[in-house]
Amino acid sequence: MKIGGLILVVILGSVLIYGSLEFPPWGDPASPASSHVSPYYIEKSVEDTSVPNLVTAVLADYRGYDTMFETIVIFTAGIACIFLLRIFRKEETETRLYRHIPTGITLRIEKSGKFPEKSAAFERIDSVWVPHDLIVKTTCRLIVPFIQIFALYVIAHGHHSPGGGFQGGVILGAAMILYAVAFNLRSATRRMGERLTVLLCTLGVFIYAGTGVLCMLLGLNYLDYSALAGVLGVDPVTARSHGILIVEIGVGIAVMAVMVTLYYNLASAGKHDEGL
Amino acid sequence: MIWQIELLILIIVIILAVGALAVKDLLSAAILFGAYSFMMCLLWAIMGAVDVAFTEASVGAGISTVLFVAAVFRTSRRTED
Numbered sequence: 001m002k003i004g005g006l007i008l009v010v011i012l013g014s015v016l017i018y019g020s021l022e023f024p025p026w027g028d029p030a031s032p033a034s035s036h037v038s039p040y041y042i043e044k045s046v047e048d049t050s051v052p053n054l055v056t057a058v059l060a061d062y063r064g065y066d067t068m069f070e071t072i073v074i075f076t077a078g079i080a081c082i083f084l085l086r087i088f089r090k091e092e093t094e095t096r097l098y099r100h101i102p103t104g105i106t107l108r109i110e111k112s113g114k115f116p117e118k119s120a121a122f123e124r125i126d127s128v129w130v131p132h133d134l135i136v137k138t139t140c141r142l143i144v145p146f147i148q149i150f151a152l153y154v155i156a157h158g159h160h161s162p163g164g165g166f167q168g169g170v171i172l173g174a175a176m177i178l179y180a181v182a183f184n185l186r187s188a189t190r191r192m193g194e195r196l197t198v199l200l201c202t203l204g205v206f207i208y209a210g211t212g213v214l215c216m217l218l219g220l221n222y223l224d225y226s227a228l229a230g231v232l233g234v235d236p237v238t239a240r241s242h243g244i245l246i247v248e249i250g251v252g253i254a255v256m257a258v259m260v261t262l263y264y265n266l267a268s269a270g271k272h273d274e275g276l
Numbered sequence: 277m278i279w280q281i282e283l284l285i286l287i288i289v290i291i292l293a294v295g296a297l298a299v300k301d302l303l304s305a306a307i308l309f310g311a312y313s314f315m316m317c318l319l320w321a322i323m324g325a326v327d328v329a330f331t332e333a334s335v336g337a338g339i340s341t342v343l344f345v346a347a348v349f350r351t352s353r354r355t356e357d
Contacts, residue, residue, distance in 0.1 A: 055327045162326040170334040177342055259339055267346040276346050 049240040051159045059164065060244040064223035068208050070166075071251050075205050078258035082198070085270035097130075098122040104132070126184055126274045133182075140182035147175040155252040159241060165251025169204075172252065173259030185268055185275025194264065194272065197257045204254025208247045215243075223247075277322050285322070289315045302348045302355055310341035 024031030041058055051057040059067050098107040098115065100122055107122070109115045115122075155168030180188035212223040220227035225243025226236035234242065267275040289312060296308040313336030320329035 053327075162330045164327070167330050167334045170339050174334070174338055174342070177339070181342075262343055263346060266343055266350065269350045276349055 048237065049244065050237050051241050051244060053159055053161065055162070056158045056164055056244060056248075060247055061223075061225065061240055064212070064247070067247070067251065068212070068223070071205055071208055071254050074258050075201050075254055078198075078201050078261045081262050081265050085265040086272075087270040095127060097125045097127055099125050099130075124186065128274075130184075136182050140178055144175050144179055147178070148172060151175065151252075151256075155248055156245070158248055159244065165248035166255055168248075169252035169255025170259060172256040173263075176256070176260045177263045180263065180267070181276055185264065185272065188275075189264065189272055192260060194261075197261045197264070200253050200257035201261065204250045204252070204257065207250030207253065211243060211246050211250070282319075282322055285315055285318050289319065300355055302351075302353055303345065305355075306341055306344035306348055309344065310337050313337040313340070 024033075028034070041054060041062065045054050045057040045062075046052060049057045049061050051061070094111055096109045096115070098109065099105070100107065102121065106125070107115075151168045151171035153168075154163035154171060155165055158164035158168070176188065176192060179191070211225070211228075214231075215224050215227040216222050218227040218230065225240040225246075227239075228243050229236045229239035232239055232242050264272060264275070292308050292312040292315060296305045296312060299305050299308065313332055317329045317332040317337060320326075320332055
């Protein structure tokens, strides 16, 4: 069976490589990909949208529908993850561990044991071995604000440099995940609960789709940001640039919330109780 | 671009891809896949697709490795087949 699979893979791979020989050479100006709409984008995008980064102009303005549905794909992935993994039934865990903060003594509470949850002298710890990790926690506390600022820079500066909503949102989500890894899942869900993340997922998609609807209500096509010129008080070309920024913010919020939701559900197997 | 570096990165990409498929330990497979993503990111940057390289670095090498490790942590460490 393994030999048969290998032969099949080798044959299919050589057919694919043979097919790729028909491709136009790399960077060929006469190839179909760079002879129809690409010259228009290269020559006119600054004139049309006043955005120096061509990729951002194409992604969020000329091909706005594609990016909107990409955002919806990510949103759907987050919702599907909740449907598949999340366990809403409140079942009691086997044993819980509590650490007495002043002395460092660990208490082990069996399945039906009673323990006051809101005691200030005790903190709940994960059931796998948890050492005292002052250096890790302090480093994360210091580094997370810088990661978040960089993420906001990536979102806001997508017009001029590589970056944009997707990358910035992922970095923003990574900052929250770093916090959850360094501390624990419970302190992360206290900062950013499940309701808030799902609300932010929908809010991001709503900002994107709502901008399109607003353009339609103002009398132009869906996602034609030059309709926003009157609302923003700028000329139509600058309005397209600002419209791109608005939808990038929407994409960033949605991607950040979906990444955090995916991590919460995967790391705790849907229980939102004990994580990585 | 210097073609020797390009060729070296391409060879490393292939080695990492085969390694990520062949290795039995799922945690090592996740880490190898993260390294593969990072090398792909370098390739995108060499070819001038800086936006794609940025996405690959943040999504492929960053978040998806973390999500793989989280999934391995909640399931079994070794693969059956």
